[in-house]
Amino acid sequence: GSLDIHVFADNNTFVIIQSQINTNGFLSVEEPKVESEYLGKMPASFGMIAVFLGDLDNSDGVGKVYYRQDSRPSMLLRTTDHISQAFPQDDEINPTHALIITWENVAAHGVPGRGDGLDRKRNTFQLVVASMASASYAILFYPREGLQYISTPVAGQSEPVHAGFSQGLVQAWYSWSSTQGPYYRIATDDEASVRQLSEETNSGRRGVWVYEIGTSPIFSSITPGQVTNLSPEEGIAGGQMEYPVVPEPPQPSYPEPTQPSYLEPIEPRYPEPVQPRYLEPVQPAQAKPPRYEPQTPQVVVVDEDDDLDVDVFAYNSETCSSNRQKCSSFADCKDYTNGYCCHCRPGFYGNGKDCVAEGKPQRMNGKVNGRVFVGNTPSPLEFSNNDLHSYVVANDGRAYVAISTIPAGLGPSLQPLSSLGGVIGWAFALEQPGYENGFSIIGGVFSRQAEVTFLPGNERLTIKQEFKGIDEHDHLVVSTELEGRLPEVPRGSTVQIDPYKEIYQYGSNLITSSSNRDYTVSLPDGSVQTKTYQWRQTITYQSCPNDEEVRAVQSTQQLSVDQIFVMYDSGNQLIRYAMSNKIGSIVSGPPEQNPCFTGRHGCDTNAACRPEEGIQFTCECSTGFTGDGRQCYDIDECREMTEICGSHAICNNQPGTFRCECMDSFQFASDGKTCVEVDRPIDxxxxxxxxxxxxxxxxxxxxxxxxxxxxxxxxxxxxxxxxxxxDECEQGRCHQDAVCYNSQGSFTCQCHPGFHGDGFQCTPEHEKTQCERDRESIQVSSNTGSFSFFRPRPAVSQYVPTCNQHGAYEPTQCHGSIGQCWCVDGNGQEIPNTRTGPGQRPLCIDQGVIPPPIGPTTRPDVSPVAPGTHLLFAQSGKIEHIPLDGYSMNKGEAKALLHLPDRVAIAVAYDCVEKMVYWTDITGPSISKASLEGGDTISLSPEGLAIDHLARLMFWTDSMKDRIEVAKLDGSQRHVLFDTDLVNPRPIVADPSYGYVRLYWADWNRDGPKIEMSNMDGTDRTVLVKDDLGLPNGLTYDPESQQLCWADAGTRKVQCMDPNGRNRRTIVEGIQYPFAIVSHGRNLYYTDWRREAVVAVDRTTDRETDEFLPQKRSRVYGIATTPTQCPQAYNYCSNNGGCSHLCLPRRGGFTCRCPDMVDGSCVERNL
Missing domain, CATH: 2.10.25 (Laminin)
Known part of the structure; x- marks a missing residue:
């Protein structure tokens, strides 16, 4: 197909290049030559971008090519993210539009298969060409799970595919001849370089390659991305490259004239660290063709279990008038003699309480818990709240299932259990004439229990699943529990499951089935084992007992399952299943050949296939979509029917449907439709x-x-x-040697002459101290000597010493007339080099007071916790808070504190003085703050963040610039403390109290992780910990117990030690992927990426005690506490220490430092 691409040119104008997309894996900028002139040859004789250049085949209907041009903000934001990560030094990357091309499931031409093409090896890859006002970029995506093939046949030989850029032949200005123009090769002529396309990167993300392709008409100058190391997020679950099966209908498609089939617009799924994703496996090739063994259908009678609970949901004898809302919004309610029933409307199917549009793809989400023994191990592997995501292309019966966070000790042995999530394949199986799939009969609320017996070892496993219907996102919800023993499948082994047939028997509210299944285990040493297991399952549900027009359901139906693919991804701890499902007769024979019954119809994934005479059929877009059936687009009901939701409601369009949501201060009434005002309490x-x-x-x-x-x-x-x-004076509140003065709401007491005190206690005047005598002598000598009713006062320009309540010299003395202050010793003598100018006061230490000793305090578990303390933690787009009741998280009162749309907050810190929340934002990047008591955010650059509430400073780490900086809390007077020997600094904490005055930070450099400390002015930098570290993501310091603690995602431990590097001990181990940690009393609280939770750890018992799962499940980042009052502490910079700009405290003194960008004079000194 051909289309116009806008690319930036040298003369600061956009040029339009007529480009063509070729099914052989490249984009050409001129008419391509015949295959013999470019296959196996790089550079080519014409201009091209080669993504996966080879002799490729998409003629079998499985492989497809999709493309579109896109300028939506969401897509441009993702594109900017990839370019910025590849070129971190580039500023102002703002693409205006992008061309997106996807080659999906394309095979190598001429490679033999089983016959229907589904067992051929296939690859999926993408190209994004993004243009902006200063340059153009090419982004190449390859599957991170690996390429299925890396060579194609060329002239009878197997040649590696090519990737790169070529300008083609160019004509020399001095002759009529042509020479090879500039070119750039990503992959060379060896297969190893092709395999690396999916294993390595130049953008920090595995399998993603970014190139600046110049400022002239396409790729005259090629600059590769600069980040060849993988980011830390690449090592966690969910790192697989994902290609959405469902295209986005609102985007126009561009049909390819050389191919009779339609092309769907499709969007690549970019890796996003903070958003939840659906794990949809790409259909790969099987290891070898499956074995088809003749099987005689047989009906197996299974006894009913009296203990089964069949009351999933219950109808009652009421009428539709009061129960209509219990039906699906796509169903009608009908009254019968004994009550009502719900029936799906035409164009939908289900049981009436759950209805879905015909032909529309379906998703299923849920959680998996388990306690499973593997092989002969004496102890089980336990797991909980593991995510299960499933996806079905309903109009061809293909189902995909993925379960995350499966440990390596269990994952390989789960591979034979493809039906673990395959029940959704039965629920939405492709229906043969006269037969119905599971959802058409029983809907989405039912219980399933399966008993699996493995032979010959007789291991048994029980699977229990509760299907809970359709949620607000139109997804089926399921919970799964596994318990029992599995035979061990060695690590590194692959499993192939033979196609099988399973007979389902349908009774009143009960469905049963049983089958024997063969599977083959290919061991790492090349040997092969064939094994069997017996499968017996029972499904219970509640049909409508009042229906007087019960439709006839076949008492026995046969589910045929083939094209089964299973894989365990140990790197990302994912188990994946894929299979094709058909439901039909138990009588042997070929299925109906109409494409609607084979799935080979080519209808849009949002369309239903309607069979006609013979092999004729039509494609009809599902309800909520419009188009010709080959291409379907979502209908925006919100735009076309502006009053569809009524008053005080907002219409939210969704694929194939819409949803009404009440505005703020309104909620749904009992009918579930009308929005009524909320009766909110008023303070x-x-x-x-x-x-x-x-x-x-x-x-x-x-x-x-x-x-x-x-x-x-x-x-x-x-x-x-x-x-x-x-009138307190009437109550005799003052001392007998004092006089009382009443005032509104208060009173004052003043001792009589000859007495001193506060008026409540008066004693005869004591012998005056040196300070008092000096003060009195100056006041007396300044008087004229004449009689005065006023007390003595000094002359205007006279200095008068200030005495404290005990008569001693105040440590800070000031001369009001000249505006200067200075420090004095116990005898009132000025301490050199402490005098400051007008408007400033030095921080002076009382020479007569001994500082409190630094040492252990009482155990934190016996120290009461101040009420009103909260936990703050960051999620993508918001900061939430959890009230603490003592040490327990009051999870019921947790809620969002700040909403930060389109932002990713990383670190969180709290200033106890002004009650301000500070956070770092990597999308800015920026540091911002907001009042805990409400108010707008104030923008102030960043990953870890620490606050010194005494010196009014903030410290932060910058992992992009590899440095640590300090600034005032308003963001002014920035100063770089460290910019050497830092690779990936992240967490940073401060101990500003007198005695230590330390900074602590961690660097998760994979080649040399470490924890360091220094004075807060940057002096005395020391490596505190460097052994037995992996990825020290979180760091916290508890001033009460004087313990430095950290959470390590590499060693999967939480450890603590004293600030001097002694007494290191492990608090908990075996944790999953911690990100940040904070201390409060006897507890530590840390955030975990994989668990998507806040976890509490008791340091006194060395165990986890509680966890909080946010309502919105996504990664959680920084965490902090909000104490109700500041800890009692001081340092030399409490009043800026008399410095002209930055006052940075250190042990035993402070340092005056100038900011890196300073206007006017600035004085640096050490005191």
């Missing part, structure tokens, strides 16, 4: 709409709902609505 105290006395005399206390209590302040008396002053 009249905060609003100022109460009738208490004025705030100077009374207090308003909010008591919940809309109630409040009025009470008089201290010093006033009354009912709170009217308060009168109390």
């Amino acid at each position: 009249h105290c905060q609003r100022g709409t109460n009738n208490c006395d004025i705030p100077e005399r009374a207090r308003c206390s909010y008591t919940g709902a809309s109630a409040y209590i009025c009470s008089c302040l201290s010093g006033f008396v009354g009912d709170g609505y009217t308060c009168q002053d109390v």
